[in-house]
Amino acid sequence: MVCCSSSGGSTWLRAAVLVGMALGAGGLHMALSDPISTELKGSGVVVPPTTPTTAKLPTLPGGGDGTGPKATAPEAAPVVTRPTTEPATNTPTNAKPPTASPAPIAPAPVVDAGGQTMLSTDAAVALFNDLQTQFVDAREPDEFGAGRIPSAVSLPVSAFNGQNAEATEIKINMYLRRDLNVVVYCGGGQCDASKLVAKNLQARAFSKVAVYHDGMTGWTAAGLPTESGPENPPGLPRMPITPPASGGTSGGGSKP
Amino acid sequence: MSDVPLRSIPPAPDSCSPQGASCGCPLRAFVPLTLRLTLGSLLIFSGWLKLGISSFGGTLSTIDPQTVLYAIKGFQIPWLSDQPNLMAFLAFAVPWVELITGVALVLGLWTRAAAIVVALTMVGFTAGIIGIVARGLDVKCPCFGAMKFICGAEIGTCHILRNTGFFLAAVVIAKMGHGALGLDGFLNRKA
Numbered sequence: 001m002v003c004c005s006s007s008g009g010s011t012w013l014r015a016a017v018l019v020g021m022a023l024g025a026g027g028l029h030m031a032l033s034d035p036i037s038t039e040l041k042g043s044g045v046v047v048p049p050t051t052p053t054t055a056k057l058p059t060l061p062g063g064g065d066g067t068g069p070k071a072t073a074p075e076a077a078p079v080v081t082r083p084t085t086e087p088a089t090n091t092p093t094n095a096k097p098p099t100a101s102p103a104p105i106a107p108a109p110v111v112d113a114g115g116q117t118m119l120s121t122d123a124a125v126a127l128f129n130d131l132q133t134q135f136v137d138a139r140e141p142d143e144f145g146a147g148r149i150p151s152a153v154s155l156p157v158s159a160f161n162g163q164n165a166e167a168t169e170i171k172i173n174m175y176l177r178r179d180l181n182v183v184v185y186c187g188g189g190q191c192d193a194s195k196l197v198a199k200n201l202q203a204r205a206f207s208k209v210a211v212y213h214d215g216m217t218g219w220t221a222a223g224l225p226t227e228s229g230p231e232n233p234p235g236l237p238r239m240p241i242t243p244p245a246s247g248g249t250s251g252g253g254s255k256p
Numbered sequence: 257m258s259d260v261p262l263r264s265i266p267p268a269p270d271s272c273s274p275q276g277a278s279c280g281c282p283l284r285a286f287v288p289l290t291l292r293l294t295l296g297s298l299l300i301f302s303g304w305l306k307l308g309i310s311s312f313g314g315t316l317s318t319i320d321p322q323t324v325l326y327a328i329k330g331f332q333i334p335w336l337s338d339q340p341n342l343m344a345f346l347a348f349a350v351p352w353v354e355l356i357t358g359v360a361l362v363l364g365l366w367t368r369a370a371a372i373v374v375a376l377t378m379v380g381f382t383a384g385i386i387g388i389v390a391r392g393l394d395v396k397c398p399c400f401g402a403m404k405f406i407c408g409a410e411i412g413t414c415h416i417l418r419n420t421g422f423f424l425a426a427v428v429i430a431k432m433g434h435g436a437l438g439l440d441g442f443l444n445r446k447a
Contacts, residue, residue, distance in 0.1 A: 014369030022356045026349025029307070029321075036322040036344055131410075236326050237395065 116195055117210035121222050122243075124149075124183060124212045129240040133181035136201070138193035139216070149185065149219055150227045151238040157193045160200050172204060175234040181208045188215030288435030291425045292361040292371070298422070299358030299374065302400045306351035317403045321347040330395040331384045353377060361429065364438020368430050375426035382419040385411055 119127070127133040128149070135152040137144045144154040153175045159168040176182060182201055186193035194211045201209050212218075220226060225241050308320025325347035329337060336343060353373065360370035388395050388411050397411045407414035434440040 011368045011372065014366040015372045018356055018360060018366065018369055018373050019353065022353040023349050025352040025356065026345065029352065030345060030348040033321065033348070036320075036325050036347065233320070233322055236323055237330055239330070 116198055118213040119183060119210050121212075121214050121218045121224075124185070124214075124219070125222075125224065125241065125243050127181060127183055127210075128238075130181070131238065131240065133183055134176055135212075136176070136182055136184045136197060137216075138184050138186040138191075138197040143187070143216075145228060145230065147220070147226045147228045148216070150225060150241070151232065151236065152185075153234075154231050155184075155197055155201075157196050157200075160197070169204075172201075176201075176206070178206050181210070182206050183210050183212050185212035185215040185219070188213070188217030188219075191215060284432060285436040288367070288429050288432040289364075289437055292364060292367060292429050292434065292438075295374065295422060295425045295429070296358045296361030296363075296370075298405070299354045300362065301358075302405075303351040303354030303356075303358060305400055305403060306398060307355070319398050321351070324348075324350065324398050327395065327398045330393070331388060332391070332393060333384060333387065350377075364434040364440050365443075367434035367438055367440050371426045371430035375423055375430060378419050378423040378426060382416055382423065385415045385419065389413065389416065 128135065135149045136155050137148050137152040138156060139148075139154075140156050140158070141154055144152070144156075148154075153171075155168065155172070159165075159171075182198075184194040184198040184201065186197075194215060198209045198211050214221075216226075222243065224243065305316060305318045306321070306324050308318055308322075311318040321344075325344055328343050328346055328350075354377070357370040357373050357377070360366050361374070385397075393411075395411045397407070397409060397415055399405070399407075399415065406418050
């Protein structure tokens with residue numbers, strides 16, 4: 001055996017030296033770098049002890065203009081009750097009904113009169129757990145810092161105007177990927193910030209953009225976890241969440 | 257009787273010496289060379305992607321130790337999960353282990369030692385991945401930074417197979433030595 005030949009002792013010694021060098025370099029790097037947080041994103045998240053949600057929405061309709069792939073929504077789909085001029089058969093969705101478990105999640109985006117895809121709380125949760133969806137908070141920074149959907153990126157409407165615009169462009173390119181879903185939300189109900197930000201993102205070549213209709217109000221009312229404090233750096237993984245024991249969170253008790 | 261002292265006759269060189277570089281067996285010379293260049297390059301690449309020092313003007317999709325830390329915590333390794341400072345240290349040290357052993361392998365310097373470290377590292381990584389798969393956790397691997405190499409981001413069986421391949425390559429290098437074009441061979445000849 002190599003390790004036990006005449007030079008085996010020096011081989012192990014050298015291996016120890018290599019590890020020592022690496023640990024030393026790591027320690028030095030750590031000392032010279034900004035301290036990193038040992039708290040996982042979404043720390044303080046209280047996950048309700050319920051059956052994990054397995055239903056997922058892999059993709060969103062492209063463009064948000066009602067021209068996405070057509071599919072018939074499940075009959076019992078807990079869609080958002082929202083005034084729409086579109087007949088039900090025009091509901092663009094490629095949402096897959098749950099197959100892996102009987103979880104009462106059947107997310108079905110609808111399109112509102114403005115041509116934007118609106119998501120129910122159930123759909124938002126399913127997309128959140130898909131981990132291929134980015135959440136964008138369209139509220140102002142103070143509201144964002146007070147409590148938000150875990151891993152959300154702050155992009156208030158005001159960030160697209162005036163002297164913030166250039167920095168916002170940079171931030172969008174740093175934080176968001178155009179090949180993934182983007183779900184924009186604001187306070188919930190009748191707030192328009194999410195729709196405005198969604199339009200701004202669509203204008204910047206984001207093709208899979210949807211609006212979470214019930215927003216933060218619906219999210220918290222459904223007992224879903226939130227996080228607070230400073231915004232996290234880009235590209236961080238997040239943990240899946242489980243909906244509350246009551247199962248369906250559609251509507252989420254939103255308060256317009 | 258001659259008064260001339262007898263010179264010690266050096267033993268005939270083993271044509272298939274594991275040291276490889278001067279041997280007459282092409283396999284012993286070029287298999288380790290190929291493996292260590294391949295494995296070493298990948299380790300340098302993956303280590304650099306995790307250090308967050310430079311993405312070369314955005315050419316590479318790098319991540320930083322903060323992201324590595326989140327990934328380590330995502331592994332939910334018993335005991336280690338309760339050691340935030342140790343996890344933070346590992347977030348910095350693991351990429352350096354990959355980088356330094358990768359450089360050693362590419363140069364053919366302390367080749368066997370580097371291969372042993374790589375093999376042990378792969379055992380550790382793979383054990384963690386098996387734990388994730390067994391528990392059904394949904395964790396993204398920062399193995400190659402934000403880039404994908406062979407496997408996707410979500411940790412699964414593919415990562416186990418890939419790491420097993422790396423492990424076997426490291427074992428072969430440890431067994432066969434540096435092969436051709438290694439600094440070890442140059443230093444040995446000099447000595």
